[in-house]
Amino acid sequence: MKPLEGLLVLEFAQFMAAPTAGLKLADLGARVIKIERPVKGEGGRQIAIKNLFVDGDSLVFHTINRNKESYAADLKNPEDLERVKKLIAQADVMTHNFRPGVMEKIGLDYEQAIKINPKLVYGIVTGYGNKGPWANKPGQDLLIQSLSGLTWLSGTSNHGPTPFGLATADMICGHHLTQGILAALIKRAKTQKSVLVEVSLLESILDLQFEVITSFLNDGNKLPQRGSENGTAHAYLSAPYGIYQTKDAYLALAMGNLLFIGETLGIDLSAYKHKESWFTEKDQITQLLANRIQEESTSYWTDLLNSKGIWCSPIFNYQELLSHEAYQVLGFDQELDLPNGEILKGTRSPIQINGEKLYSRKAAPKAGAETELINQQFNLI
Incomplete structure (x- = not known):
């Protein structure tokens, strides 16, 4: 019933x-x-x-x-x-x-x-x-x-x-x-x-939109600024959060320790050791990430990043999702x-x-x- x-x-x-x-x-x-x-x-x-x-x-x-x-x-x-x-x-x-x-x-x-x-x-x-x-x-x-x-x-x-x-x-x-x-x-x-x-x-x-409106109300009424073409449209999340083009498709990177992610990707991000810069220098950081990520395939990066416990995902369309076992189950x-x-x-x-x-x-x-x-x-x- x-x-x-x-x-x-x-x-x-x-x-x-x-x-x-x-x-x-x-x-x-x-x-x-x-x-x-x-x-x-x-x-x-x-x-x-x-x-x-x-x-x-x-x-x-x-x-x-x-x-x-x-x-x-x-x-x-x-x-x-x-x-x-x-x-x-x-x-x-x-x-x-x-x-x-x-x-x-x-x-x-x-x-x-x-x-x-x-x-x-x-x-x-x-x-x-x-x-x-x-x-x-x-x-x-x-x-x-x-x-x-x-x-x-x-x-x-x-x-x-x-x-x-x-x-x-x-x-x-x-x-x-x-x-x-x-x-x-x-x-x-x-x-x-x-x-x-x-x-x-x-x-x-x-x-x-309560999350971003609350940020606006408590941050001097500053309008949200979307990210550059690399990374994400989310105005309030820091690098590396976003979507990046790979050698053959796309890759999503969620939140994580930026320095560890850079090390895993083979990028020196020591200039951004202070977390504040992950927000203020987001466009510059995501450009560095984008340049490196496009050198290898999506499967290469997901295998590597998942093995290190870094949150990432390939980007699926409906054909890929609906044919996947994770959906079918x-x-x-x-x-x-x-x-x-x-x-x-x-x-x-x-x-x-x-x-x-x-x-x-x-x-x-x-x-x-x-x-x-x-x-x-x-x-x-």
């Missing part, structure tokens, strides 16, 4: 952040029902990465919405809205990511929802919070990355601002919403009262059974409960696929 079995979650959400939370809850055993527009469903069904679609919906929609059900309802239709309210009365959790004011117009904002269900855990995702000049600004991941300072942490000093190659704000915000909901469920169990959970994309991406692959009979390959939840991995073959639903079943099970008609 999964830990959240018996929990009913209603997801009035689209695209990525809030649905990511729904995915995590579903993986842990909750019954997650997406409340979607009839026929077309939520907007995320047509937002694709690499223009990949599977069985009429985007691949990324399938990725985020596996293991869920879909209930079709036009929230502007009084009859549909009344059925949805009956469903809310029986739910444990309700989430949405509409802009401020939308749910108030529908009559399903927190204050109205807890009149229907006084024990409801109500989760909201916004882009920038409910107040301030950005409250109604589109909460889109690239915009959040760009406004939050994050794009000045990737790349190197000779690059402009560089965004992550992932929907970082959406994903971390979804995890924060999950954490808040789980904490709220514990509080509700103690108080038997509703709990409001609110997260925003901006606050989530700022929290992800995880059992991280998962297959989903699509409604059209095809099989979709994906990945499982990273969580294990009592030694058991959390798998599910249930693919993302077609829009409204379970409407009739849910009407019957919850006596909505």
Whole structure:
């Protein structure tokens, strides 16, 4: 039995952040029902990465919405809205990511929802919070990355601002919403009262940067300076930390005693015996390391450095990683059974409960696929 079995979650959400939370809850055993527009469903069904679609919906929609059900309802239709309210009365959790004011117009904002269900855990995702000049600004991941300072942490000093190659704000915000909901469920169990959970994309991406923002706040408000093209983009870690080109590929070097690493590499770094210089002279040091490391192959360096207990690694792409025994032993692959009979390959939840991995073959639903079943099970008609 999964830990959240018996929990009913209603997801009035689209695209990525809030649905990511729904995915995590579903993986842990909750019954997650997406409340979607009839026929077309939520907007995320047509937002694709690499223009990949599977069985009429985007691949990324399938990725985020596996293991869920879909209930079709036009929230502007009084009859549909009344059925949805009956469903809310029986739910444990309700989430949405509409802009401020939308749910108030529908009559399903927190204050109205807890009149229907006084024990409801109500989760909201916004882009920038409910107040301030950005409250109604589109909460889109690239915009959040760009406004939050994050794009000045990737790349190197000779690059402009560089965004992550992932929907970082959406994903971390979804995890924060999950954490808040789980904490709220514990509080509700103690108080038997509703709990409001609110997260925003901006606050989530700022929290992800707490390490470097804290350094900024306590270091005279000095802006982070990314490293040179050799080594690392990390503004606050000393040499040798970073990635270096070898004779045939690349090598990652983590933290360690710089003088010992230099000795192992065959480089005289005695001029940098004071640890302070590992920070202040980082670019010069990483250039010396880069010149030496490119003379030999990656396997040569990993064999040598590992034998000395120095933290290092080759750089893998997905082909190399997924074919490696270290990945395969995880059992991280998962297959989903699509409604059209095809099989979709994906990945499982990273969580294990009592030694058991959390798998599910249930693919993302077609829009409204379970409407009739849910009407019957919850006596909505």
